[in-house]
Amino acid sequence: MTAATFEQLGLTILDAKISHTTDNYSLDSFVVMDSNDSDTNLHLDKERITLIRKTLMEQLETPSLYESVVQRHTPRILKIFNSPATAHFVSQPEEVWSALEITAPDRPGLLALIGQFFMNNNIMLHKAKIATLGERVEDTFYITEENGDLITDEESMNKICTLLKEKIDRFSQAME
Structure with a gap:
């Protein structure tokens, strides 16, 4: 929901970094920039920050609005880079969560x-980099x-990766 809201705000x-606490809270930290990508946007002004905070609070209080994600066009410079997406699970020493690299x-x-994919496929996000x-x-x-539960079944992992790659590739092509 946060990513969708930032998208709507042109960020x-x-x-x-996204982390969950043991008492079922989420601590999310984002580095964002205005999509205009100009040097004058290195620091957001107080008015813009207030608007971002207000909009984010409203959206998080009304998660049913998630489906109304505004899609911006891909900047011209990014359109020439259209390599296929990759998705794979990687093993990790802790094995607390399943790690999916995209x-x-x-x-x-x-x-x-990606967040919508997780929601639609009953996948719980615990942390992200x-x-x-x-x-x-x-x-x-x-x-x-x-x-x-950890996602360890080979068939489930392959299905998640395949469906997610297809969804991202279709999305990337549609944004051109």
Whole structure:
């Protein structure tokens, strides 16, 4: 929902860290910039910050509005970079969550699309590391099944990766 709201406000997420607490709260930290991408937007003014805060609070209080994500057009410079998305699970020593790595062309609304995919497929997001590297994103999502179980079944992992890659690739092509 946060990614969708930032999308509606014309903000680009450059980096994010999402963590859940043991008492069922989420602590989310985002580095954003105005999508106009000009040097004058290095710092958002107080008015803009107030609008962002107000809009975000309203959207989070009304999650049913999630489906109304505004899609912006892909900037011309990013359109030439259209490599297919990759998605794969990686093993991790802790095995607290299943780690899903996604690499894809950077597109406005991509995080909102991935979040919607998780919601529609009953996947619980516990933590995320988001990185925008020029024309592409390299994101890692720490997820479980809705009931908190690790996603370890090979068939389930392959299905998630295949469906997600297809969804991202269709989205990337539609944004051109």
